[in-house]
Amino acid sequence: MHQSIIHIALVVKDYDEAIEFYTQKLHFKLVEDTYMPEQDKRWVLIAPPNSKGTNILLAKASGPEQEAAIGNQTGGRVFLFLSTDDFWRDYNDMVDNGIEFMRVPNEAEYGTVAVFKDLYGNLWDLIEMKAK
Structure with missing residues (x-):
């Protein structure tokens, strides 16, 4: 399957x-x-x-029920994860384009990550995974 x-x-x-x-x-x-x-x-x-x-x-x-979910589809948790091959290129471009980051870039065990908001407030991870 x-x-x-x-x-x-x-x-x-x-x-x-x-x-x-x-x-x-x-x-x-x-x-x-x-x-x-x-x-x-x-x-x-x-x-x-x-x-x-x-x-x-x-x-x-x-309708009102769906409108209430705009920007908060996961109850305030990170909703989507955007993988990149060049974190700093994309992070700097996003900052230049006015994207609001809620958490600053962090070097984690698995890679480099920062949390940003889309136009409605949904939270996303921008992440570059470390090579295995």
Whole structure:
């Protein structure tokens, strides 16, 4: 058996502001943006540059319950983990682009890591793993 996670839904306030943040500030690529008239919503996929793994589905909140989850999908824990091949290149670029870091860079046993917030407040790890 072979299985994999292909998409993770991220609840957002607005498709276009989310696309702008992720593509302009984090340099993600817009994989797909398709309008689905039968549901009156869009299927919007983004991914980090040169990623061959899981995509993020930007899912516009529909209703108060989903709106309440925007920015806090995991109860304040780090939600997503962005792996990089050059921590300092990406960290400095993110700082230059106004990304807010909640925890300063740290050299841990497993690699270099810092925690940042996306435009809605979800917490992410930026991490460069040490070579094994």
